[in-house]
Amino acid sequence: MKLKIMTSCLMVSALLLVGCTKKDEVKQDPIKEDKVEQKVTTSVELKHIFPLTGVGTNENVDQRAIAVMVNNHPKARPQSGLQKADIVYEILAEGDVTRFLAVFQSEFPERVGPVRSARDYYMELAKGLDSIYINHGHSPDAKALLDKGYVDALDGMEYDGILFKRDKERKAPHNSYISFEKIEKGAKDNGFKWDTPPKEFTFLSDKEIETIQGASGTFTTINYGSPSFEIEYEYDATIGKYKRHSKNQQTIDHDTNEPVLLDNIFIIEASHKVKDTAGRRDIDLHSGGKAILLQKGKWNEIQWENREGIITPVKDGKVVGLVPGKTWVNVIPSKPGLSKMVSIGDDL
Structure with a gap:
């Protein structure tokens, strides 16, 4: 079912983000090279x-x-x-x-x-x-x-x-x-194992990345209920990655000034219930439900499932591949849900 997103909400979110990108732009040091050599997965020289x-x-x-x-x-x-x-x-x-x-x-x-x-x-x-x-x-x-x-x-x-x-x-x-x-x-x-890597996620090939389909959306906002926790994702086509902002401030590293740059934004609905007077919650991360996946400036409505303890993007029962790189997963309450808490639009 098509996600309902109010036009007025989109305009407000986009204007906020435009203001953020101009007025609150963070001056950053050049991004340092990673200590580990990293290249695209299709390079034959990589083992x-x-x-x-x-x-x-x-x-x-x-x-x-x-x-x-x-x-x-x-x-x-x-x-x-x-x-x-x-x-x-x-x-x-x-x-x-x-x-x-x-x-x-x-x-x-x-x-x-x-x-x-x-x-x-x-x-x-x-x-x-x-x-x-x-x-x-x-x-x-x-x-x-x-x-x-x-x-x-x-x-x-x-x-x-x-x-x-x-x-x-x-x-x-x-x-x-x-x-x-x-x-x-x-x-x-403590005798913990140190050399047992997690299971590999599913990733898209270079060819599949070039043909990603979906609705256009370069600005996305998630409203968790407080201005201090309103999140904004801005897709930067010049680098092919998403920048994250919180309360109109770009998310950067305190020690190095490096920005958080992301390749996949995965937003899922899950049931939330307050269980005590301190406001602690039970959150159902097992039952699956509605989700949105943002990749390369496009977004799609999909689903999520818990597969062997891992929150997994799926569509029609099949795993949806991620763009190689870094991923941010936002879990939001199923009430009010995606249509109320998430706004997606383009640069205005």
């Missing part, structure tokens, strides 16, 4: 493909995925390390506040954070990717899972000042960081 990005490399791809809970409170911005994540899941925690699960496998920043507390539904996603889970604190349900060893985890409540370091420039709970050197140390000290 391997990173499982979560589909990007080719001659380096070893057997690194286990690391899934980090990253704070998205306005006082935690800009964050560190998000630009290196292969995939980021953005989901509501309490109230209108979203939180990130940033998954790293193909490359790693020097540090990531601010690290925030665990929720059970984020842990389910980390487990689906067989990740080592990094958190600082936990809800009661998440603690119960941690206590029984549901995932291999490093918790800042146990390792504060040992593996996790407080940034003096920020105040708690927005100042906990961890380096990947410390993650490796903590994993090895």
Whole structure:
């Protein structure tokens, strides 16, 4: 069924984004070369493909995925390390506040954070990717899972000042960081496996990318209910990637000023229910439902399914391939749903 998007909403969203791109443009340093050699997957000289990005490399791809809970409170911005994540899941925690699960496998920043507390539904996603889970604190349900060893985890409540370091420039709970050197140390000290990569996602070939069909949409907004958590994705045709903005500020790295640049934006509906007086939620990441996939400035209505613990884009029961590169997954409540929370349009 055709997604209903109000014209007035599209115009307002587009005007906001145009204003953002002109008035709030971020001056950035040149993007540094990745430490790992990365080229298109079709290059015959490359021996391997990173499982979560589909990007080719001659380096070893057997690194286990690391899934980090990253704070998205306005006082935690800009964050560190998000630009290196292969995939980021953005989901509501309490109230209108979203939180990130940033998954790293193909490359790693020097540090990531601010690290925030665990929720059970984020842990389910980390487990689906067989990740080592990094958190600082936990809800009661998440603690119960941690206590029984549901995932291999490093918790800042146990390792504060040992593996996790407080940034003096920020105040708690927005100042906990961890380096990947410390993650490796903590994993090895706890006997966690380190060389078990996740299953490979499905990716499009170069030829398939050239023939991507769909409705045109270079600007997309997602309204989570608060101006501080209104997200804007802008497709930049000159680089073939999406830029992310939050509250009219481009999402960049705190430490390097590198921008977050994305190849796939996957927006899904899921049932949300508030379950306690603190506003914590039950979020159904198992039943599947409606979704939107944005690639190369085009968008399509598809579905999502949970396949072996992984949120997977599908259409008519078949897996939809991703553009090789980085992916951001936005999970929104099925009520009010995509038609109310998402607006897509072109540059005005």
